[in-house]
Amino acid sequence: MPPYVPPGPLDADARRQGIIAVTFLVLAIALTALPPAGKQVVASALRASVLRPFLGLQELVVSASQRTLDVQQLQARLDSATARLAVRTTLEEENRRLRALLDLAARVETPWRSAQVLRPGTQGSESIFLLNVGSDDGIPPRAPVITREGLAGVVREVRDDHSIGMDWTHPDFSVSAMSRDGAVYGFVEVRRGLFREEDRLLLTSTPYHTRLESGDEIVTSGIGGVYPRGIPIGRVIELAEEQGGWITSYWVEPYVSPGDVVQVVVLLGSADSVADGAVPPPAFEQDSAVYRGADLSALWPEGETGTREERWNRERLRADSLAALRDEVARLQQTIDQLRGVDSVSTGPGGQP
Structure with a gap:
């Protein structure tokens, strides 16, 4: 009969892993047998304790991905707006040149x-x-x-x-x-x-x-x-x-x-x-x-x-002055209309107070 040999480190690790695997298997079977309310309680407890760091990390990854997508969309919108602005600026400049040339040509007698x-x-x-x-x-x-x-x-x-x-x-x-x-x-x-x-x-x-x-x-x-x-x-x-x-x-x-x-x-x-x-x-x-x-x-x-x-600066200043004058006339007209409304209310029929 051979002598007894105590288990080595590898055998102890294998036994420990086997015990852990059996434990998780038993827990899985037990969780499967639980009612839905119990499963929900266990799941909440796991999310709040063991899985909390992993869930937080996942939220950070999802948030970073969403921000990257938002930045890309904003960049695309900015590029599109810049392109439209450049085209509009070019068209406005061309229109100003053509209007100025037409104004000059209309007055040339030769x-x-x-x-x-x-x-x-x-x-x-x-x-x-x-x-x-x-x-x-x-x-x-x-x-x-x-x-x-x-x-x-x-x-x-x-x-x-x-x-x-x-x-x-x-x-x-x-x-x-x-x-x-x-x-x-x-x-x-x-x-x-x-x-x-x-x-x-x-x-x-x-x-x-x-x-x-x-x-x-x-x-x-x-x-x-x-x-x-x-x-x-x-x-x-x-x-x-x-x-x-x-x-x-x-x-x-x-x-x-x-x-x-x-x-x-x-x-x-x-x-x-x-x-x-x-x-x-x-x-x-x-x-x-x-x-x-x-x-x-x-x-x-x-x-x-x-x-x-x-x-162009003179034309811009002239346009700003005309716009300010129109706004002032509109305010004066509004004030006159309000005063007329007050006079009509303060006087009775036939102009009697």
């Missing part, structure tokens, strides 16, 4: 054509733009291109269905100019900077004995007949230089930003050079003065000129 500006986008053509109108539409070479703010450029070449123009940043750009009151005459030319944002206009060849102040407006003079008289160019910033005590030059801030030009009006010639209902000739000679005597100063009244941002 023949004109509306056109859309396209930029080539190639290196070296930053100062060049394309117009979707050409000689078939009556566009002549050297036709002025204007916007609601003022002079944007000039047509250089004309094709059958499109034209090529240059804005004021082109090195060949030059225009005979004067102060708005006609006291000072000169030529406006471009001075290129190290970067395109640094390009500036310079009013040159002005008489030494006459002075311009900062803020004085510069418009086309009409000399030479290429540009009509009175188209805004910009405003004087400061004195640039004095040459030998004879002439002076001034830096000029342009009203038209080339990058913002999308819709324009192309002038075809003076009213005297184009018969009523007739299409102007596709070209004219270099020395022809088709705009001689034409004056467009009335299109840009004093105090209504400036950059696009300045013009």
Whole structure:
């Protein structure tokens, strides 16, 4: 007969696990036999004691998942609202530009054509733009291109269905100019900077004995007949230089930003050079003065000129003032109606109290 060997650690663990398994089996059988009310009591006790940490952890996981879902939904709504706002802002800006251009075109007495500006986008053509109108539409070479703010450029070449123009940043750009009151005459030319944002206009060849102040407006003079008289160019910033005590030059801030030009009006010639209902000739000679005597100063009244941002700010302030005035009139009308109601109550028939 072999000697007795006491159970080792592994046998003790196996026995303990077996006892635990049998205990849980007995408890499961006992719980199965309990009535529904008893099962509910046991379940509540287990949730409040043993299962409480696990249930709390599960609630945290579910809450985090719900918050993640809410954040994703809010982000989607924000993206959608941002996209709608961007589209609305673009449409509002386009509508403002078109309304301003229509207002300008309605007052232009010289023949004109509306056109859309396209930029080539190639290196070296930053100062060049394309117009979707050409000689078939009556566009002549050297036709002025204007916007609601003022002079944007000039047509250089004309094709059958499109034209090529240059804005004021082109090195060949030059225009005979004067102060708005006609006291000072000169030529406006471009001075290129190290970067395109640094390009500036310079009013040159002005008489030494006459002075311009900062803020004085510069418009086309009409000399030479290429540009009509009175188209805004910009405003004087400061004195640039004095040459030998004879002439002076001034830096000029342009009203038209080339990058913002999308819709324009192309002038075809003076009213005297184009018969009523007739299409102007596709070209004219270099020395022809088709705009001689034409004056467009009335299109840009004093105090209504400036950059696009300045013009929009004035329109916004005007709209706010009108809205405030309407609200004030409505309040006054409401007060008058209330006073009339009080008078009607305080007086009897026939106006007797």
